[in-house]
Amino acid sequence: MSGHSQFALLRQRRFLPFFIVQSLGAFNDNVYRQAIIGLLYYLSVPKEELTLYTTLAPAIFILPYFLFSALAGQIAEKLEKSRLIVITTTMEIVIMTLAAAGFLTQNMTLLLIALFCTGLQSTLFGPVKYSVLPSILKPEELTGGNGLVEMGTSMSILTGMIVGGLIFTLAGSHGPIVAATAVIALAVLGNVCARMIPKVDAGAPELKINWNPLPESLAVLRMAKKQKAVRNAILGVSWFWFVGTLLTSQLPTYAITNLGGEPTLYIFALALFSIGTGVGSLLCEKLSGRTVEIGLVPLGAFGMTAFLLDLYFARAGEATAQGLSVVAFVQQAGSIRIIIDLLGIGLFTGFFVVPLFALIQSRTPKSEMSRVFAALNIQNSGFIVAAAGVGLAAHAAGVTIPQLFLGLAIANALVAIYIFTIVPEFLMRFLSWLMVRALYRLRPHGIEASVPDEGAALIVCNHVSYLDALILSASIPRPVRFVMYYRIFNIPVMSWIFRTAKTIPIAGAKEDRALMLRAFDEIDAALAEGELVCIFPEGALTRDGQMGAFKSGVDKILERRPVPVVPMALRGMWTSMWSRRDSRLGRMRVPRRFRATIEVVAAPAVEGSAASAERLEAQVRALRGDHA
Missing domain, CATH: 3.40.1130.10 (Glycerol-3-phosphate (1)-acyltransferase)
Incomplete structure (x- = not known):
């Protein structure tokens, strides 16, 4: 074990094609979403219309998670998993073909319909993404495998946003063609890789699908609550999405108002958080000794709180300078502290979330795994919407972004204490x-x-x-x-x-x-x-x-x-x-x-x-x- 590296999984067919598929999916989703925003700027739409679209787009994307997660969980339970991954990546080709038509005709209605379909495809893929890991990995590989998946996801989201945002900036009048070609090519590549994934048996092939979404959603939510440790691990993962959504949604304004940067500084700040999350995810296996070590969860929670608190004190007011490039910002007094805080928040976020995924996978019966992750997706989407609502309410109430970070740090500490009080095993494992x-x-x-x-x-x-x-x-x-x-x-x-x-x-x-x-x-x-x-x-x-x-x-x-x-x-x-x-x-x-x-x-x-x-x-x- 001492000589083992989780990166060895990237040389094995049982893991590598799946890793590439899930990373390409996250990358393509964000290329597409940022390219839509790039098209809006390219078309010089009025500011009010731009705000409407940028507010509407996330809601359209996340709506299918509420509507279809329970159905997706049942389908993922019933079908052989590699076959289902091929089906969902084939859907992605069709959806991105529709999106390409929207880019070429510069039709926003068509692009938003494709965005809804992208959310639907992601909803179907979600339960497979994590339920497949216990079938292709040994128990001692779960933490390392989840760490790689979280690292791949966070880096794919970051690079996808950068690439998607640069398409219309660099391609100019050729932007619609480049965007259309990129999203289709990425979808095709994902489908080719999906066909290389080895067969993974269905969790419950005899399952009878309930097509009524409301009662089935309630049923999978009840299923996810049967075991206390799993229930609170799901709560922890959803809280991770709340913190991540609230934090990253504030970074564009924070980078300009409080850091004094030009718009590109937002990407730098997001990159710091994403890199920290990726590194923290990868370190989990080393720190856990290749066991499902939920003792890292309290460490992650307390670390997130500490760095969020320091981020508030590092820059509590507005910046004195404006229009700073990344290089100019780094040269400013106090910038290194802010950089370390953003990296630290991401690092401890990785410590927090990776063991939670591994715990859910190790303690949930394989015949229920996909439906439990479907319940997780339903709850996650609710927390994401709640985070967006908190951000809007705080802005309307005149709360500054640093004050919002302070409130998030306090809330994170309270939620962590609540989880560890309800399930003492988390804190016990941390102490041991x-x-x-x-x-x-x-x-x-x-x-x-x-x-x-x-x-x-x-x-x-x-x-x-x-x-x-x-x-x-x-x-x-x-x-x-x-x-x-x-x-x-x-x-x-x-x-x-x-x-x-x-x-x-x-x-x-x-x-x-x-x-x-x-x-x-x-x-x-x-x-x-x-x-x-x-x-x-x-x-x-x-x-x-x-x-x-x-x-x-x-x-x-x-x-x-x-x-x-x-x-x-x-x-x-x-x-x-x-x-x-x-x-x-x-x-x-x-x-x-x-x-x-x-x-x-x-x-x-x-x-x-x-x-x-x-x-x-x-x-x-x-x-x-x-x-x-």
Whole structure:
């Protein structure tokens, strides 16, 4: 894992054609929308008419998301996904042919009809875009794959806006021809790439489609709320769209009024935000250790708030200079701070949204995935409209753009606190992620190949320190239910983390027989639900760095439910902090091996019917070797 790069996915057929198709789609949408605005300037339409069109266009584009997302989710669930992607990209060719006719005849009505159809095509593609990833990626690749998709989308939107905006500026009288040719060529290229996507099975081929949009929209929204973590992840993604829409919609005026720039400075400011988002999206895999690490979500939320606050204080009033080019702006006092703020907002936005997409994909049944993402699109469109409304209301009330950024920072903090209060797992994962990354250099080996992608399994591991469970949870790409000695489970502060992670406390038969029996019942119930359960069969922390004998508890678990067993070993923990190598007083001092390199090593799973405490102990000893 240490040598893995998410960019390796770009060399694989299972991912590359899909990545190109979704990036080209976002690019072409924005080329088309900006080219319409360019045509309006080319035709020198009156300012009032220009304002009408620029206000009407986003509403026309987003209307199909309200009307047809539920239908799109059902279709994406029922049809084989690569076939559906070919169908939607074929639709794009037809729609862009209509748009080309609008450019050539300079007919705004025709262009707006094509814009509505583009929104419809995007509505149909939306549920496929994210529901296809869990089918073509391994669980440990979800964060990296989503990071690439978000990076590709943000950069495609940015470059599409730039290219679309420059068509009529550079081509002049040939602008309509260039615009018409560009949108058709991009649509054809997308369709060619779509035909290279490997077959991806339908999530629910037997699904009967309900063609009535209103009750089905309510049905998919209810479906998306069944699991609390997924429901609040969807809320988080929609909030991301609210923040992004409100922020980027203010940048054109902000660049001129508050930064003192000419119109091109808006593109520079948008580029900073988009680049930051792309970089943050790509960094998620590195920071998460290739697991679905929702601990990054609070980090992203708090970072967004911090940089939004600083953006307000960096330039709270109007600029003293006007008409600045990008170069002239960069040379102004205080400009570097604003640049860093815009990059920082984008960077932490990437940290915020990518794990949320990965969580939705990892915790939603494949037979419901497309409909859940259809519900997400409905909710997203509502938040986008709300963001536009807030921007207009703030402007009408005389609120300045920096004041609006200040209000957005405060609102972002309140929404984050609300989500983390409702689903403590987000904050728990953040604290455990922060602790493990701050205290250790973690090196996992063999975990991807050994831990099953789905279904029940029992994990057995040696027990060295008080943080073993946190270290394993940071290494394993799926959520894990840990069985833990009750005295460790009850450690102050740590207890909250363990409870939130649904850890199962256990005691010896002589200490608390009722607790022990209850623990075995909980373990069996978790395995029956297809979950991963991890136990430390030694029954206690090592006192001398050596492994103890595995107790019979593992045999009792497998007698009731013979699930696959994955042997794992912790290496390097004994001489690091929080083992029993030091006295309690010694552990209170700055440890001698702060940021120690530790390893988690896994062996292939053993069939439960063939596993025994003695055999598993021998395997874990072999994995551990001489690395105490």
